[in-house]
Amino acid sequence: MNPDLHPDIAAHLLIRAGSGAMLGRTPVDPREAAMLWKIIGIVAVVWIALAVIGALLEGLFPILVISAIVFGLYLLYKAVSGSGNSTVDKL
Template sequence: MVVKVVGIVVLALLAFWILGALIEALMPILVISAIGTGLYLLYKAVSSGDKTPIN
């Protein structure tokens, strides 16, 4: 019984370790893509203008 509990704890720690490494590795890509998306949407909002007149 104790071996099962220790095994589950070790497995959980290993999963958190792998998940943390993946998040740390993918965070710069996520930040760059968020900034790129924001800049693209800002460009589209500024450059296209509003096609309908304001009443």
């Protein structure tokens, strides 16, 4: 046993070295871990936002198409009806 090395320091160094060696990697810096979680969080938020927008567009698209068809039929009816009080050109 080395007289210059305190037992508590030796135990601390052994535990620190062993924690990284158990998985075959070096210990991770807490700042790097925080940055990794930030990136994962941003990706998750963007993914959820795109899923919500996609669901809304998928649900609202048929309503948009039907309303465009009805509006076009209304304009066609007003143009063909020949009434002197036509407001088609005043849209």
